[in-house]
Structure formats: C-alpha cells, structure tokens
Amino acid sequence: MHEVDITIVGAGVIGLAAACALSGPKRQVVVVEQEPGPGRQTSSRSSEVIHAGIYYPTGSLKARLCVEGSRTLYAFCERYRVPFLPIGKVIVAASYGEEPAIEGLWNKGRENGAEGLTMLTASELRKREPHVAGVSALFSPKTGIVDSHRLIRSLEALALDSGCTLLYRTRLSGLERTPRGFACRVDGPGQDSYTFRSRGLVNAAGLFADTVAAMAGIAVDEEGYRIYPVKGQYFRVRGAKQSLVHGLVYPSPEKNLTGLGIHVTKDLSGSVRLGPDARYVDALDYDVDPSHARDFFLSARGLLPFLEEHDLMPDTAGIRPKIQPPGTAVRDFVVRHEADRGLEGLISLVGMESPGLTACLAVGDLVRGLLAEADLL
Numbered sequence: 001m002h003e004v005d006i007t008i009v010g011a012g013v014i015g016l017a018a019a020c021a022l023s024g025p026k027r028q029v030v031v032v033e034q035e036p037g038p039g040r041q042t043s044s045r046s047s048e049v050i051h052a053g054i055y056y057p058t059g060s061l062k063a064r065l066c067v068e069g070s071r072t073l074y075a076f077c078e079r080y081r082v083p084f085l086p087i088g089k090v091i092v093a094a095s096y097g098e099e100p101a102i103e104g105l106w107n108k109g110r111e112n113g114a115e116g117l118t119m120l121t122a123s124e125l126r127k128r129e130p131h132v133a134g135v136s137a138l139f140s141p142k143t144g145i146v147d148s149h150r151l152i153r154s155l156e157a158l159a160l161d162s163g164c165t166l167l168y169r170t171r172l173s174g175l176e177r178t179p180r181g182f183a184c185r186v187d188g189p190g191q192d193s194y195t196f197r198s199r200g201l202v203n204a205a206g207l208f209a210d211t212v213a214a215m216a217g218i219a220v221d222e223e224g225y226r227i228y229p230v231k232g233q234y235f236r237v238r239g240a241k242q243s244l245v246h247g248l249v250y251p252s253p254e255k256n257l258t259g260l261g262i263h264v265t266k267d268l269s270g271s272v273r274l275g276p277d278a279r280y281v282d283a284l285d286y287d288v289d290p291s292h293a294r295d296f297f298l299s300a301r302g303l304l305p306f307l308e309e310h311d312l313m314p315d316t317a318g319i320r321p322k323i324q325p326p327g328t329a330v331r332d333f334v335v336r337h338e339a340d341r342g343l344e345g346l347i348s349l350v351g352m353e354s355p356g357l358t359a360c361l362a363v364g365d366l367v368r369g370l371l372a373e374a375d376l377l
C-alpha cells in the first residue's frame with residue numbers, strides 16, 4: 001500500500017496553510033479535497049476581514065491565533081502580493097448604555113495584544129465616519145480586509161511549490177488506525193476508491209470536521225466536536241450610498257452572540273455589504289432569502305441613518321462550523337493532537353469559525369509545532 005507522511009483533509013484556508021507549514025523536500029504531504037478546487041466552502045464565503053483580536057476571551061486560542069495570525073497574514077499578503085487594505089474598523093456605541101460594553105472590548109482587546117486601539121468621541125467618530133450615528137466608538141486601525149480568493153490561490157501555489165500533492169474531487173470516506181498511522185480510504189474522481197497509508201493526519205474538514213473525527217473513532221458528542229452549522233447571509237448596499245461608509249462599522253456586540261452582530265463591511269472594490277446574520281441550520285444551502293432584507297434594514301438603520309430598505313439587495317451567504325449548540329456559551333477553537341485518545345499523529349482542527357481566515361497561518365504553524373513535538377516531522 002502506498003504510504004505518505006502527512007495527509008490533510010480539506011483545502012480551505014486552514015488546510016492549505018497547514019500544507020504550506022508542513023510541506024518540504026523530504027516530506028510527502030497530501031491534501032485531499034472533495035470539491036473540484038480549493039476554498040470552495042467556508043473560506044470563500046466570509047467577510048474577508050483581517051481581525052485584530054478584540055472580542056475573544058484573553059488566553060483563548062481564538063485570541064492568540066488571531067493576534068499572531070493577523071501579523072503573519074499582513075506580512076504574507078505583502079510578500080506574495082495578495083491584495084489587502086488595513087482599512088480600520090469602528091465598533092460603535094449607539095447609545096450611552098452601550099458604552100460600558102465598548103470600553104470592555106477596549107480593555108479585552110488590549111489584553112489580547114490587539115494593536116493601536118483607541119476610543120473615539122462622537123465628534124472623532126463623525127470625522128472618521130461622517131454618516132455613521134453613534135455616541136462614541138472603539139477604533140481599531142489594524143483591522144483590515146483581504147482578497148480571500150487571491151489568498152486561497154496563493155496558499156495553493158505555495159503548497160504546490162513546496163512539493164505538496166493536492167487531490168481535488170477526492171473525499172476521505174474511511175479511516176482505520178494502523179500500527180504506524182492511518183489507512184485512509186478516499187473516493188476519487190469517477191467514484192474510484194482506493195486506500196493509502198499516512199503517518200500523520202490533519203483534520204481540517206471545516207463543516208465536516210465532526211464526520212472526519214467520527215471516522216477516526218472519536219465520540220463527537222461526548223468530546224464536544226459536533227458541528228452545529230450557523231448560516232450567515234449578506235445583503236449588498238446598492239449604488240452611490242456605498243461611498244458614505246469609509247471603513248468597517250460594527251455594532252456593540254450582544255452577550256453569547258453567535259456572530260459579531262450584523263455589521264458593515266467593505267471589500268477591496270469599495271462595495272459595501274451588511275451581514276452576516278446568524279441562524280442555526282440543518283442543511284448546507286447558500287441561498288439568501290430576499291424577505292430577510294427588512295431584518296437587515298431594521299438592525300442597521302440605527303448605525304446608518306441614511307439607509308432605506310430598498311437600498312439592500314441579496315448577496316452571498318456562508319456557513320459557520322460552530323461547535324456551540326444553540327443557547328450555549330461561545331466555544332474556543334479546538335486544535336489538538338489526539339495522542340491521548342490512542343490516535344497518535346491525528347491533529348484535530350474543529351470549530352474553526354471566525355477568526356479562522358485571519359488566524360490560518362498561525363494555525364498552520366501551531367499544527368507544525370504539535371507534530372514536531374510528537375516527533376512526527
């Protein structure tokens with residue numbers, strides 16, 4: 001049976017970043033991806049924001065990997081000419097009652113190591129965003145936007161350059177523990193199935209990370225690995241009103257929120273979108289329901305008083321791979337070597353929701369560190 005050193009399941013930004021971190025001349029690294037190309041699921045359906053690391057509990061993996069990841073991602077984008085812009089973000093207190101929450105974020109962001117955070121008075125906010133309503137705001141100069149599609153292509157090119165093999169239209173369909181790793185059964189193009197051996201295995205399967213974990217014999221419900229998909233829709237602001245917003249504009253977050261609240265993002269072409277909202281779903285469909293325009297309008301008009309309902313048109317949707325069941329507390333990323341479960345060589349990456357795009361390179365480095373620690377590199 002053919003044997004490789006490391007198999008990565010999933011060619012989203014996280015699987016590809018792991019591939020870049022692990023590939024090298026003396027190591028055979030294979031990425032299996034069920035879609036016909038890279039980043040076709042969650043990675044190409046995000047807000048494309050490079051987060052600064054403000055929201056996440058201090059000491060959590062989300063906080064650490066976001067702060068580290070944003071630095072490395074900016075450097076990567078410069079080096080490999082991936083379009084990006086440190087456009088800045090304001091988190092706005094719409095009323096005085098919201099100010100304590102915003103100041104709480106200021107403190108948490110500084111503890112997390114997010115750089116350059118400052119509080120803006122109402123008049124300072126007006127200077128930065130003349131058409132946004134609010135009594136004060138937290139300003140994050142290091143929050144930016146990136147062309148996620150170009151990022152995916154650059155990571156793919158870099159992985160290939162480093163000698164990694166990328167197998168598209170190839171789905172991992174079975175796993176068996178062997179004395180020296182795993183027997184991986186895959187269904188390739190044309191329904192051909194074959195099995196190869198791999199010493200290490202990285203589960204970067206996004207929305208299907210629980211399915212892959214279950215294939216390895218992990219009890220996903222007991223271990224908290226069950227994915228509860230949460231859909232986020234976007235609506236685009238039509239026409240000239242897009243120029244009334246200069247940067248990223250976020251509301252004050254609610255407690256235990258499933259997203260960051262419907263916010264205003266700009267992409268590199270200057271297009272302005274509202275979203276994403278957050279709804280637990282059973283099926284993975286990416287349709288945007290036009291009847292939700294009213295909810296978006298009602299939640300955004302406080303911040304953007306110039307907005308009218310007919311300014312909004314349905315745009316795209318993405319689905320978050322959450323491991324937080326409805327009504328429960330926010331969970332951290334799971335990045336774990338499963339050696340203590342008798343699965344030496346298996347690295348689980350589960351619940352890789354936002355800020356996963358920002359953190360992808362830092363996650364790749366962490367995976368390399370875990371495999372090196374276990375003498376698997």
Ligand SMILES: Cc1cc2nc3c(=O)[nH]c(=O)nc-3n(C[C@H](O)[C@H](O)[C@H](O)COP(=O)(O)OP(=O)(O)OC[C@H]3O[C@@H](n4cnc5c(N)ncnc54)[C@H](O)[C@@H]3O)c2cc1C
Pocket residue numbers: 009010011012013014015016032033034035038039040041042043044045046047048049050051170171172173204205206207208209212231232233276317318319320321352353354355356357358359
């Ligand atoms: C609406 C939304 C907005 C977001 N906004 C931001 C943001 O602004 N900034 C930010 O930092 N993050 C953001 N995120 C989070 C970010 O997009 C994700 O964290 C990141 O894309 C996850 O990447 P991934 O590689 O883990 O997952 P994916 O991109 O989903 O990749 C997993 C891949 O695994 C493949 N796969 C699954 N099972 C198998 C199998 N059995 N065999 C072979 N292949 C398999 C899938 O086909 C898929 O391509 C957002 C997410 C959503 C949903």
